[in-house]
Amino acid sequence: MSDIISDFNAHRQRMNERILDTDNIVIKRFFNLDTNVYQDGALDKRTKEMMGLVASMVLRCDDCIRYHVQECHRSGIGREEFEEIFGVALVVGGSIIIPHLRRAVEFLDALSS
Amino acid sequence: MSDIISDFNAHRQRMNERILDTDNIVIKRFFNLDTNVYQDGALDKRTKEMMGLVASMVLRCDDCIRYHVQECHRSGIGREEFEEIFGVALVVGGSIIIPHLRRAVEFLDALSS
Amino acid sequence: MSDIISDFNAHRQRMNERILDTDNIVIKRFFNLDTNVYQDGALDKRTKEMMGLVASMVLRCDDCIRYHVQECHRSGIGREEFEEIFGVALVVGGSIIIPHLRRAVEFLDALSS
Amino acid sequence: MSDIISDFNAHRQRMNERILDTDNIVIKRFFNLDTNVYQDGALDKRTKEMMGLVASMVLRCDDCIRYHVQECHRSGIGREEFEEIFGVALVVGGSIIIPHLRRAVEFLDALSS
Amino acid sequence: MSDIISDFNAHRQRMNERILDTDNIVIKRFFNLDTNVYQDGALDKRTKEMMGLVASMVLRCDDCIRYHVQECHRSGIGREEFEEIFGVALVVGGSIIIPHLRRAVEFLDALSS
Amino acid sequence: MSDIISDFNAHRQRMNERILDTDNIVIKRFFNLDTNVYQDGALDKRTKEMMGLVASMVLRCDDCIRYHVQECHRSGIGREEFEEIFGVALVVGGSIIIPHLRRAVEFLDALSS
Numbered sequence: 286m287s288d289i290i291s292d293f294n295a296h297r298q299r300m301n302e303r304i305l306d307t308d309n310i311v312i313k314r315f316f317n318l319d320t321n322v323y324q325d326g327a328l329d330k331r332t333k334e335m336m337g338l339v340a341s342m343v344l345r346c347d348d349c350i351r352y353h354v355q356e357c358h359r360s361g362i363g364r365e366e367f368e369e370i371f372g373v374a375l376v377v378g379g380s381i382i383i384p385h386l387r388r389a390v391e392f393l394d395a396l397s398s
Numbered sequence: 399m400s401d402i403i404s405d406f407n408a409h410r411q412r413m414n415e416r417i418l419d420t421d422n423i424v425i426k427r428f429f430n431l432d433t434n435v436y437q438d439g440a441l442d443k444r445t446k447e448m449m450g451l452v453a454s455m456v457l458r459c460d461d462c463i464r465y466h467v468q469e470c471h472r473s474g475i476g477r478e479e480f481e482e483i484f485g486v487a488l489v490v491g492g493s494i495i496i497p498h499l500r501r502a503v504e505f506l507d508a509l510s511s
Numbered sequence: 512m513s514d515i516i517s518d519f520n521a522h523r524q525r526m527n528e529r530i531l532d533t534d535n536i537v538i539k540r541f542f543n544l545d546t547n548v549y550q551d552g553a554l555d556k557r558t559k560e561m562m563g564l565v566a567s568m569v570l571r572c573d574d575c576i577r578y579h580v581q582e583c584h585r586s587g588i589g590r591e592e593f594e595e596i597f598g599v600a601l602v603v604g605g606s607i608i609i610p611h612l613r614r615a616v617e618f619l620d621a622l623s624s
Numbered sequence: 625m626s627d628i629i630s631d632f633n634a635h636r637q638r639m640n641e642r643i644l645d646t647d648n649i650v651i652k653r654f655f656n657l658d659t660n661v662y663q664d665g666a667l668d669k670r671t672k673e674m675m676g677l678v679a680s681m682v683l684r685c686d687d688c689i690r691y692h693v694q695e696c697h698r699s700g701i702g703r704e705e706f707e708e709i710f711g712v713a714l715v716v717g718g719s720i721i722i723p724h725l726r727r728a729v730e731f732l733d734a735l736s737s
Numbered sequence: 738m739s740d741i742i743s744d745f746n747a748h749r750q751r752m753n754e755r756i757l758d759t760d761n762i763v764i765k766r767f768f769n770l771d772t773n774v775y776q777d778g779a780l781d782k783r784t785k786e787m788m789g790l791v792a793s794m795v796l797r798c799d800d801c802i803r804y805h806v807q808e809c810h811r812s813g814i815g816r817e818e819f820e821e822i823f824g825v826a827l828v829v830g831g832s833i834i835i836p837h838l839r840r841a842v843e844f845l846d847a848l849s850s
Numbered sequence: 851m852s853d854i855i856s857d858f859n860a861h862r863q864r865m866n867e868r869i870l871d872t873d874n875i876v877i878k879r880f881f882n883l884d885t886n887v888y889q890d891g892a893l894d895k896r897t898k899e900m901m902g903l904v905a906s907m908v909l910r911c912d913d914c915i916r917y918h919v920q921e922c923h924r925s926g927i928g929r930e931e932f933e934e935i936f937g938v939a940l941v942v943g944g945s946i947i948i949p950h951l952r953r954a955v956e957f958l959d960a961l962s963s
Contacts, residue, residue: 296839297839300839300840300842300843301839303842303843303846304838304839304842307820309817309820309821309823309824310547311544311547311548311821311824311827311828312820312823312824312827314540314544315544315824315827315828315832316835318489318537318540318541318544319489319832319835321536321537322485322486322489322537323486326478326482327476327478327479327481327482328448328479328482328483332445332448333482333486335441335445335449336448336449336452336483336486337486337490339449339452339453340452340453340456340486340487340490340491340833341490341833343453343456343457343718343720344456344457344490344491344833345911346797346833346836347836348835348836348839349490349832349833349835349836363440365439365440365874366440366441368440368872368874368877369439369440369441369446369874369876370441370449371874371877372435372874372876372877372880373435373436373446373449373450373453374453375718375876375877375880376431376432376435376718376719376876376880377450377453377454377457377462377718377719377720378453378457378717378718378720379682379714379715379716379717379718379719379720379721380715380716380718380880380884380914381682381716381717381718381905381906381909381911381914382718383881383884383913383914384911384912384913384914386869387861387862387865387866387869387913388865390865390868390869391865391868394868409726410723410726413726413727413729413730414722414726416729416730416733417725417726417729420707422704422707422708422710422711423886424708424711424714424715424883424886424887425707425710425711425714427879427883428711428714428715428719428883429722431876431879431880431883432719432722434875434876435876453720454720456831456833457720458572459684459720459723460723461723461726462719462720462722462723478535481533481535481538482535482537484535484538485535485537485538485541488537488538488541488831489537489541489831489832490831490832490833491830491831491833492795492827492828492829492830492831492832492833492834493541493545493575493828493829493831494566494567494570494572494575494795494829494830494831495831496542496545496574496575497572497573497574497575499530500522500523500526500527500530500574501526503526503529503530504526504529507529544828545828548824548825548828549825552817552821553815553817553818553820553821554787554818554821554822558784558787559821559825561780561784561788562787562788562791562822562825563825563829565788565791565792566791566792566795566825566826566829566830567829569792569795569796569944569946570795570796570829570830571685575829589779591648591778591779592779592780594646594648594651594779595648595650595778595779595780595785596780596788597648597651598648598650598651598654598774599774599775599785599788599789599792600792601650601651601654601944602650602654602770602771602774602944602945603789603792603793603796603801603944603945603946604792604796604943604944604946605908605940605941605942605943605944605945605946605947606654606658606688606941606942606944607679607680607683607685607688607908607942607943607944608944609655609658609687609688610636610685610686610687610688612643613635613636613639613640613643613687614639616639616642616643617639617642620642649773650770650773650774653766653770654770657763657766657767657770657941658941660762660763661763661937661938661941662938665930665934666928666930666931666933666934667900667931667934667935671897671900672934672938674893674897674901675900675901675904675935675938676938676942678901678904678905679904679905679908679938679939679942679943680942682905682908682909683908683909683942683943688942702892704891704892705892705893707892708891708892708893708898709893709901711887712887712888712898712901712902712905713905715883715884715887716902716905716906716909716914717905717909748952749949749952752952752953752955752956753952755955755956755959756951756952756955759933761930761933761934761936761937763934763937763940763941764933764936764937764940767937767940767941767945768948771945771948792946793946796946798910798946798949799949800948800949800952801945801946801948801949
């Protein structure tokens with residue numbers, strides 16, 4: 286597995302565990318909601334992950350983008366679909382998103398190799 | 399048709415026509431892209447409109463939200479699906495989105511009545 | 512009570528009730544968290560409301576600003592303290608915040624009269 | 625003079641005076657900086673006002689946009705130049721800017737009539 | 738002292754000195770305001786640093802977060818208080834803040850060890 | 851040539867080529883617009899690059915800032931002019947921009963040496 290993938294996932298898991306090692310009820314419940322919201326419901330997980338990816342792109346958060354690119358990839362979303370998601374994000378969010386798109390494609394290429 | 403719907407659509411159409419009454423090629427092409435990006439492709443229009451709605455909510459643009467709520471409604475998206483879209487936007491974007499959610503639901507109620 | 516205060520509170524209450532008239536668990540829980548997070552804890556409600564106000568100002572959400580100005584006012588925060596909160600928001604967030612500051616002061620003046 | 629122009633300027637002036645009726649040194653100095661930064665220097669006021677307009681558009685602040693559209697108009701900036709400024713803002717900031725562009729053009733039309 | 742702390746502070750100090758080695762009055766005065774605004778006044782420095790931290794978190798600026806985490810830590814703010822500040826930022830700003838929270842906690846752990 | 855310059859340009863060029871190796875018409879056309887919008891017109895390229903830099907700073911995108919700093923430098927913009935651009939960005943966007951300013955000045959120093 287590529288370094289940019291394993292490094293990202295290792296840091297994410299380690300620090301999430303560190304954050305959740307707390308008695309703070311707001312933080313625990315928020316992380317819980319963040320898991321629940323992408324589960325199958327009236328809309329399926331696959332659609333929600335695509336929405337999570339678009340939201341992360343227009344808000345320009347690289348780690349959030351990496352996470353949802355990975356989840357979309359696991360849900361079987363293919364290259365053409367990814368490119369249409371990127372297109373929506375680019376038109377809605379503008380050229381300011383391009384550097385994040387470069388890193389998203391780099392991460393997706395690593396996942397696909 | 400409710401006033402908040404017809405007022406929104408009338409102002410939107412009038413000013414878009416005013417903006418496009420120009421020789422500026424960048425503006426014309428950008429508006430063109432903004433139409434094309436939501437058309438059926440590897441992903442269908444319905445899915446793209448949902449992505450457009452989530453993006454508009456996390457970026458907190460009331461008029462963009464109204465436009466995509468209307469397009470989603472036209473695509474046959476039902477109440478439970480809307481609420482799951484709102485849920486994703488709320489978790490990703492936080493409580494700062496709540497005032498926009500209030501106006502989104504008000505507009506959706508007007509469309510549904 | 513001034514119109515800008517009662518109009519704001521009436522719309523907020525009416526639409527919040529409309530939003531919470533749902534079976535969607537994510538939305539219900541998020542609204543719950545949004546109430547809990549400002550309660551007394553290691554930090555008191557007064558301090559948390561001031562933090563909520565600064566966050567709302569730098570994110571430039573008028574309705575959120577109005578809500579927290581009102582809660583801060585109820586917590587007994589005085590004019591000089593408000594001005595120091597506004598100062599922090601202004602320096603962190605820049606001149607783009609000034610129109611929101613104008614509306615915040617207008618609302619605070621209505622609350623104080 | 626059109627209502628949308630006089631209403632904007634009257635509210636802006638009245639609330640700015642209200643805000644500056646204070647002993648808070650941070651607020652006073654910030655407003656001072658906000659005036660100074662657009663004065664002639666190595667770059668002229670005209671160029672700086674155009675930069676202020678682009679910044680206001682990509683940050684999506686209607687009142688800031690109105691203010692800088694007015695200042696640009698006073699500096700003799702013509703329609704074609706405005707459209708190129710709008711083009712830069714649109715490409716950098718994306719379609720989320722379009723509702724603000726509609727209101728900017730409406731305000732500019734009022735100034736020009 | 739941990740590397741992530743000393744690297745951050747060294748780069749920050751070196752580049753701030755480089756920026757302030759100028760005759761530009763706007764830049765000098767802005768940096769001055771940025772120091773003054775957190776001093777004791779009607780509100781104490783400790784409270785203002787907490788507000789600076791929340792503002793930095795919802796605006797998602799890692800370096801600003803590191804700076805205010807450090808200043809809060811110096812002001813004697815304890816773990817439970819930090820977690821309540823993080824809770825407010827998380828609820829106001831949403832899950833998009835989580836990657837910044839991971840880096841904030843990593844930095845705070847380094848400061849505490 | 852300094853490493854921070856060549857690394858930035860190499861990654862940018864490599865990933866842009868990777869992104870444009872697609873049949874997706876929206877992405878291709880958007881990148882095209884992003885090139886066209888800064889060409890000479892009613893306003894010259896130099897002025898547009900300054901506007902692109904200010905927009906990138908207030909939106910806080912380091913890679914976009916580096917790109918436009920480089921283009922402005924190529925257009926012959928001098929130190930005093932850069933500082934006035936930075937001043938506008940700082941006042942409009944606030945202290946949250948300072949970490950990006952530190953990296954912008956570091957990049958400009960590398961270009962100038």
